Structure formats: C-alpha cells, structure tokens
Amino acid sequence: MIRAVVLLSGRGSNFKALLEAGLPVQFTAAISNRPDAAGLDYARARNIPAIGLDHTRHPSREAFDQALVQEIEKAGADLVILAGYMRILTKAFVERYQGRLINIHPSLLPAFPGLHTHESALAEGVKIHGCTVHFVTPQLDHGPIIIQAAVPVQPDDTAETLAARVLVQEHTIYPLAVKWFAEGRLVISDGVVNVINPVQSQSVLATH
C-alpha cells in the first residue's frame, strides 16, 4: 500500500472525501500551515498524525518548506497530496516531490489559475466550469492534468452556488486520481498524463 501525506490549510472537505473513499492508501500524516485548520480534525478522528506547522514562525518561505520536508520525510510519503493547501511552495520543494505531488484546483485548467476562480468564471460568462486534479510543477496551478470534471454554469449562479456545485465534483475526481496513482496507472509523457489500464500497470510496476 502506498503512503500519502496530505497538506491542507482549511476546512479539509477534500481530505475527508479521500479518507472516506476506501483507497488503497495509508495516510501517514496531515500537515497544515495553519495549526487551527478544521481539516486536521479528520486526521485526529482517525488517529492519523495531525501536524500544525505555523508558517508565521519561520523566517522565510525556504525555511518553512524545509521544515515541511522534514515532517513529510518523518511520516514517509510516496505521494504528497495538496488538498486546499493555500501556500505557494518553493521550487526546491516542488522539484523534490515532482511526479508524486498532486493538487486539486477549482477550475478547468489552464483557465483561471490562482484565487477566486468561481468569481472569474462568472465574470467571463463561461457556460462550463469545473475542477482539475494535476501533478504540480513550479508554475502555479499548472502541470500535467490527471482528471477534470465539468459543471454547467446557471444564469442565476453566485460564486457560492457555483463553488458548491464544483465541490461535489472535486470530491469525486480527487479520490479517483489518487486511486489511479496508487495503482501505478498514471504515466506522464511530454507533459501529458496517460491513464493506463490495470493490466499494463502491473507490467510497469513489475519492471521497477
């Protein structure tokens, strides 16, 4: 079974969905840069180490990310999952975990990277919006796309109603992406993810 560490900053509904999906994954820690993040409670309830690592107590982004790496290495991780983690990661961190660092973003990337995606979608008048799970690269909200889900934008939507409709999809696609990763089915070539079938993945795993 693969080991995964989850990084989060807030309510942790995606982390909850991952925990409840019955994945072939051992969650070895949940770490938050906000020690009071509600999402850490889901870890505590399941006896998963819940670690608060206050970024304001570190002199620089580099120093904080080094502390983060130490905690991740202590826990042991084949996969690092960003689930509403609201801090920009250093290039050194991203490069260290490249290929085993994934994120969920509330838009159909490459549209609307960054914050306030639902407001932006409404301002642009797009008729389809959604969410994306992707491998993380040093460029913010960029990187090989694993899976996306789309939702219609309704004429009377507010950012809140749209966010809620997207969130339902997030809770479906993130567990699926993690399952595929755990099964060794995600192959990146030329910046594009191919989801190979389980039989192929057995032979890929066998050669490692």
Ligand code: GRF
């Ligand atoms: C989600 O919308 C996710 O796509 C984004 O941050 C939000 C986190 O929500 N990266 P939660 O903490 O998982 O409930």
